[in-house]
Amino acid sequence: MKYMSEKKEKYYITTPIYYPSSNLHIGHTYCTVMADAMARFKRLSGYDVHFLTGTDEHGLKIQQIADKEGVTPQEYVDKIVSGIKDLWATMEISYDDFIRTTEERHVSRVQQIFNKMNEKGDIYKSEYEGWYCTPCESFWTESQLEDGKCPDCGRPVEKAQEEAYFFRLSKYGDRILQLYEDHPEFLLPDSRRNEMKEFIKQGLEDLCISRSTFDWGIQVPVDPKHVIYVWLDALSNYITALGYPDDPEQFNHYWPANVHLVGKEIVRFHSIIWPAMLMSLDIPLPKQVLGHGWLLIDGGKMSKSKGNVVDPVVLIDRYGIDALKYFLLREYTFGQDGIFTNEVMLKRMNFDLANDLGNLVSRTTAMIEKYCDGIIPDATTEDDIDRDLKEIAVSVAPKVEADMDKFAFNMALENIWVLVRRANKYIDEKTPWILAKDESRKAELDTCMHNLAEALRIVSILIYPYMHTTTEKIREQLGISGEVKWEDTFTFDMLDHEKVCRGEAIFPRLDIEKELAELEALKGKPEEENVPLELKPEITYDDFAKIDFRVGLIEKAEKHPKADKLLVFQVKMGTERRQIISGVANYFKPEEMVGQKVIVVANLAPRKLRGLESKGMIMFANNGERYEIVGTIAEDGKVVE
Ligand code: MSP
Helix, strand or coil, X not given: CCCCCCCCCEEEEEEEEECCCCCCCHHHHHHHHHHHHHHHHHHHCCCEEEEEEEECCCCHHHHHHHHHHCCCHHHHHHHHHHHHHHHHHHCCCCCCEEEECCCHXXXXXXXXXXXXXXXXXXXEEEEEEEEEECCCCEEECHHHCECCECCCCCCECEEEEEEEEEECHHHHHHHHHHHHHHCHHHEECHHHHHHHHHHHHCCCCCEECEECCCCCCCEECCEEEEEXXXXXXXXXXXXXXXXXXXXHHHHHHHCCCCEEEEEHHHHHHHHHHHHHHHHHCCCCCCCCEEEECCEEECCECCCCCCCCCCCXXXXXXXXXXXXXXXXXXXXXXXXXXXXXXXXXXXXXXXXXXXXXXXXXXXHHHHHHHHHHXXXXXXXXXXXXXXXXXXXXXXXXXXXXXXXXXXXXXHHHHHHHXXXXXXXXXXXXXXCHHHHCCCHHHHHHHHHHHHHHHHHXXXXXXXXXXXXXXXXXXXXXXXXXXXXXCXXXXXXXXXXXXXXXXXXXXXXXXXXXXXXXXXXXXXXXXXXXCCCCCCCCCCCCHHHHHCCXXXXXXXXXXXXXXXXXXXXXXXXEECCEEEEEEECCCCCCCHHHHCCCEEXXXXXXXXXXECCEEECCEECEEECCCCEEECCCCCCCCCECC
């Protein structure tokens, strides 16, 4: 790990470590783009930044997907993680470290963390009984379920009962409430903190931290039958990546983290479990957990089963990294959910990038080439319009700094665009094409060209954290070389006869209708999700073998005289004839059943249904909407195998 100057203030920022269960989508990209913009902004402002991201690779879900694909979990995650790293490389995400929870450095450190918490007396073994949501890798108690489903994602949960290790989370509830009291900025936005307070006040339960029914995880060091439950494993990444506990020098350099940037659905883990773990380990707490909102599509979360997952690679291929990053950072308000639509995205790209910024660059460079032989001239005159442009230009940076303190990326960009739009208006007000016709106004024309180039120079620095490739393009066209320095936005007259070099349009105009149609055509097909069926309790083979299935021929069928839903069948099996009643009158007309061969559970105890005896049961399959006969080709009365 690099050590930068000790004198620089340090800034440690993290993203969640993503599950490599499938390729990442625009939602993950959104979070990483925000973290990257902040890391770049802080570096530019002179901080010693450490930006960590990575992947959370253990757990039942990954194991199940790998099994389905017929590969080992390690093979499976290796492939997905390499795709994730490619995506971040394409997007030039400036992380300093990428941690994978399957790396040896992480595995051994998590085991040391487990041992330390155990030695502290914070871990004990007991019996776990509850519900498990595999997609979320979360345990729930009966009372936490919503309509019997996972309260986070609404999917079915599975009953889980096993011996497990527990972390004494309940012990830390009061200290965490006190933390929120003393440092309200620890968890933002405020609404999330209030939710967490309520959650803690209802009483924290100890946390199950191991599983023994699958093995794709880090072994519990004192009991290798168990693997560590994924959240203890996952959360530890923020310190294992820094070297905790065996490399205190590296660790102390950047810890405590300044910001854990996470989606709102995992705020609970980061603002309750994580501080409790750190309290147990007696190490300082991170300064801030920030919960950002979700990007929603069609009013809900993106999901493969709905086929509405937005693939960042498609958008980057068509519009470029900077256009996508600009859109994500400009469109959405930090902390709130936002709706993603292609139309909103394309309009932003056209209005703000092609029209406002792109035009400003091409107009400025074209005019300097035309009126000044391509050399940026000096400014020797000044009127109110010039003064207004200059004042706005040098006052943007402090506003951006204030916005960035609040993670208000959209406001930071809006403040920069105030200058971009002012510069475009400046051209319209100055009418350089008229000045150019009058030799006596050459000084004014030069001033106009100089000021436009200066405004663009400042814009090129201001946008660096959010779209650094565009920074480079603008500077190349303006003939500016050298390092991008934040403090150079504070002064106006810095250009010195640079030679402009007009290039391609930095953001070509998009034909929105055409793009919409093409994006629609590229849309992925809904993908089946592997959600376990909701079943009755498991039965043994011996239970099953007690059932005697036979083939029956329906000789007669009529409606039950006293029940609308029931049909009364006379069924022949071998030479035996008997009456069987089924609740399928809504699905079949009696006459269409006569002559059908059906499978019958022949040894079911007889039962009276509305006064008539039913001896046995005809098998029907229900597809959620209607019943179908379970087909058969055997002779009447034959055993079904
Ligand atoms: N592995 C855990 C995190 C462990 S951190 C110690 C996990 N992984 S995840 O792959 O599900 O990624 C979750 C994060 O991705 C969210 O917290 C959020 O930052 C980002 N997003 C995933 N879908 C998103 C949207 N639809 N919208 C915005 N962000 C989203 O949870």
